[in-house]
Amino acid sequence: MSHPKEQTEDELAPTETEGYKVGQSKTVAELAALDQEDESLQRWKASLGLGTSAGSGGSKKVVLKTLFLQSPTLPKQITIDLTQSPAELAKLKKEPLTIKEGVEYSVGITFTVENEIVSGLKYLQVVKRTGITVDKTEAMLGSYGPQEAAYTKVFASEESPSGMLARSGGYVVRSRVIDDDKHVWLDFEWGFKLGKEW
Structure with missing residues (x-):
């Protein structure tokens, strides 16, 4: 029998394209x-x-800046500062965000790339409720060269669940950013609950 942590690791493994081989790094x-x-x-x-100058010397580095939620019904986007310490980020699991039920919303991410090109960045997200996976997202971010300005990627919109059952209890999200070389640049958990209003 597999352990819950192993199951989550499997769920957060990016899909492999048959026949695709990562090219030689330059x-x-x-x-x-x-x-x-x-x-x-x-x-x-x-x-x-x-x-x-952003590409001069040093090893490649992806710096995750923010994870954000936006919606036409939301006056101002909800932003999670990913530059916080791991201890501060860990609080987000116990202090869930509120997402309005039954509305269209999108998740997005901002990041910078330093020193070298990073290829095949992917964003993976698993949403669980009472330990059961209710949603999984895998989105290709792409390949990027170093630059000082931040890159922004917004993922396809989704509709939040609605109803009394959906509002009871909380949801735990595990977000991960990984590249073709299997280097994990971000891996953290955060929580949200559904409400009648934002």
Whole structure:
């Protein structure tokens, strides 16, 4: 019999595409040096942030900034600061956010990439209620070059559950960001409850 933690780990494993192999990793400097004579290619590389100061030296690093919820019915988006200490983030599981029942909403994330290109970033999310998985999301963020400005990705909208049964009790969400190299850049739990209002 498998343990609940093992089940959650399996649920948070990204799906594999059959036949896909992760390519050889190249540094920003190596990519910038390729095809120097091709002017249009050099402009395209510059648009990706290759050859910029954000890509100078050091190992690749993804810095998660915020996780946010937005909705046409919400006056101001709800934002979770992901730069908080692990102890502060852990409080979010015990102090759940309130999401209005029966409304369309979207989850989004902001992050920066430093030093080197990161490929195949994915956002994974498992929602549980009383230990039972009620929703799972896997969204491709993509591949990004280093730059100082934050990237923002908003996922497909969903409709929150509604009704008295949905409002009773809380939900626990585990969010993870992982790349093609299986490096986990974010892994934390937070909670929410459903209400008649935000």
